[in-house]
Amino acid sequence: GAGVSQTPSNKVTEKGKYVELRCDPISGHTALYWYRQSLGQGPEFLIYFQGTGAADDSGLPNDRFFAVRPEGSVSTLKIQRTERGDSAVYLCASSPGTSGENIQYFGAGTRLSVL
């Protein structure tokens, strides 16, 4: 596709449930990032993939959060036992992953609401 695609655009779930958020990066981009944006705040880093491997997962808040990128393209962010405090917009970004400018391009985000 032309840009980073995230699905669903909105997700409403109940406390304690499991959710999966999907990110389809720009074709050919080897680097993929997940961020979380709470209301009135800037995006906060969660995890970065280079290819299939997580190169930096230092931003994951706890072990309820997990992300995969099994074939080096699409990524899924998984949240177990959701809590109300997980409500936020989850943003995905991709970049070419090579040296140079390596700009991160963002998707429109998935708005997660935990009731």
Next chain:
Amino acid sequence: GNSVTQMEGPVTLSEEAFLTINCTYTATGYPSFFWYVQYPGEGLQLLLKATKADDKGSNKGFEATYRKETTSFHLEKGSVQVSDSAVYFCALRDTGANSKLTFGKGITLSVRP
């Protein structure tokens, strides 16, 4: 760790007014700097960037200069338009092309006709 501080908002201006949005930072190493913009109902878009000290980034009439001596990357525009109404985020990227971005809180700009 690295941090980015943006001036408090929101900011409301009349069309053709001069705009300054302050951004200061703390960082180690040799970061790069970015301004991203989020128009209503849309995702984050890169507005401009600067990758080394004293670099000036510019786009769509907006400018920002990476000033190491004042640890700043303030955004300016000489004459704003209604279409500039959006949320603006300052961000830095650690040394290393694939490093994460650290964002400021963002500031909402509204431009009146």
